[in-house]
Amino acid sequence: MKLCKTPNEFTRASLQLIAARPETTKTTTTYSSSTPGKGRLTLKTYDPVSGAVIKFKTNKIADVGRLVAGLQRVARGSLGLKVEEEEKEKTVVEMVTEAAGAVATAVADTATAATSGQAPASTGATGGGKKKGKGKGKKGR
């Protein structure tokens, strides 16, 4: 049994299992209600023939949207339809680091010695602040 930690991981693993066994694999969603804030949502993709199980648990309502989108892609896989690329579903963190990386490479390509010192400073979120300070200090000298 594979216990996934993110909705994307669950979707990706489920799609792999479905590609291997499209006719026997099925996905189950269980909404277990309790007092507000303590309910659980459990998703399982399993194939009874091979015994393979992919599981995902959450208690956040924010995951529901992403999971249903994942279920849609899984359904497309079951029916043998083409499944869209995952790029659209990247998390915010991944998008930020990617954008920062793209900015860094773009700046580095055209940068002079002075501005290349600033390029690493502009990337990243928390580390950027400290580096900017040092960069400005060096520039003053």
Place this chain on the structure above:
Amino acid sequence: MPQERLSNDEFFTRLTQLITKATNAHKTSVFLTQKPLPPTDPSSTPSLLVRATDGHKDTKKKAKIATVVEAAELEGFYGRYAEVCKSGMGALKRRDRKRRKVKKGKEEKS
């Protein structure tokens, strides 16, 4: 109680009822399944069978609903499915707490 094969719209109405009932009751569950349905006509593409039940122990009281989704209807179906789940599943943790913590953090810093 035998399974009821419904249209997509009817399925969503009943599903909303099942989910809301579960959320309000605080202790119930809703079980949803999706699997490919082999086509009766071998040349056509398979469609998706979606089932829901409240898992009640008493077979007479158990609610079982099902619907078939064609490949072309998938996107519309799942769009509505997402709305039904997001609005109905009140027992799950909301995002507001994160916002409140962030606000509290900002207030503390200032």
